[in-house]
Amino acid sequence: KNEVEQSPQNLTAQEGEFITINCSYSVGISALHWLQQHPGGGIVSLFMLSSGKKKHGRLIATINIQEKHSSLHITASHPRDSAVYICAVRVREGGSEKLVFGKGTKLTVNP
Amino acid sequence: KAGVTQTPRYLIKTRGQQVTLSCSPISGHRSVSWYQQTPGQGLQFLFEYFSETQRNKGNFPGRFSGRQFSNSRSEMNVSTLELGDSALYLCASSLQGLRQSEFFGPGTRLTVT
Numbered sequence: 001k002n003e004v005e006q007s008p009q010n011l012t013a014q015e016g017e018f019i020t021i022n023c024s025y026s027v028g029i030s031a032l033h034w035l036q037q038h039p040g041g042g043i044v045s046l047f048m049l050s051s052g053k054k055k056h057g058r059l060i061a062t063i064n065i066q067e068k069h070s071s072l073h074i075t076a077s078h079p080r081d082s083a084v085y086i087c088a089v090r091v092r093e094g095g096s097e098k099l100v101f102g103k104g105t106k107l108t109v110n111p
Numbered sequence: 112k113a114g115v116t117q118t119p120r121y122l123i124k125t126r127g128q129q130v131t132l133s134c135s136p137i138s139g140h141r142s143v144s145w146y147q148q149t150p151g152q153g154l155q156f157l158f159e160y161f162s163e164t165q166r167n168k169g170n171f172p173g174r175f176s177g178r179q180f181s182n183s184r185s186e187m188n189v190s191t192l193e194l195g196d197s198a199l200y201l202c203a204s205s206l207q208g209l210r211q212s213e214f215f216g217p218g219t220r221l222t223v224t
Binding site for chain 1: 144168199201203213214218
C-alpha cells in the first residue's frame with residue numbers, strides 16, 4: 001500500500017465548477033505539500049502546510065493531522081487549471097527527512 | 112531573478128554508461144533537491160544538498176550520487192545506467208530545504224537505450 005494515496009486519479013470538470021482533490025497518508029508527517037504539474041512537465045509548489053488551512057487566490061488547501069487527510073479545493077475552475085496535482089508528505093526516516101509523493105490527480109477543466 | 116536551470120534538457124545514453132546532470136539554483140538558495148519522475152513510480156525523492164553537504168537521502172542505490180559546489184550549483188551522477196533509469200530528473204531549490212516550498216527546474220529527460 002502506498003504511503004500517500006490521492007483521489008480521484010482523474011477528474012473532468014466544466015469551467016466554473018468547484019473542485020476537490022483528496023490526499024490521505026498512513027505515516028507520521030512533519031508537513032504536507034501540494035504541487036501542480038503542467039503538461040510540459042514544469043512543477044510549481046502550491047502550498048506547504050502542517051496544520052489548518054491556507055488560501056491563495058482560488059486555491060484552498062486544508063489538512064487534518066488527526067485524520068491524516070488533506071484536501072485541495074479549486075473554486076470557479078478554469079481551463080488553465082488543467083494539470084496534474086500532486087500531494088507530497090515530509091517524513092522522517094532515521095536521521096534523515098524525505099518527501100514521499102502521491103501518484104497525482106489529473107484534472108481537466110473543459111470550457 | 113532567474114529561475115532554476117537544468118542542463119542538459121534532453122539526453123540519450125546507452126546502458127552501462129554513466130551520466131552527469133547539472134542544476135543551478137535560484138540565486139541565494141542554499142538547498143538543492145533532486146527527484147526522479149517515471150510513469151510507473153511517479154515522483155521519487157533522490158537526495159537533498161545544503162551548503163555542500165548531503166543532508167537528506169531517499170531510497171535509491173549507490174549508483175545515484177550527487178554533490179554541491181560552493182556556489183550552490185549541484186550535479187547528479189548516475190553510474191552503470193540501466194533501462195529503468197530512463198526518467199525525468201528534476202531539481203528544486205529553496206533557501207532552507209525541505210522545510211520550505213521549493214522552486215522546481217524544468218527537468219532533464221534521460222533516455223537509456
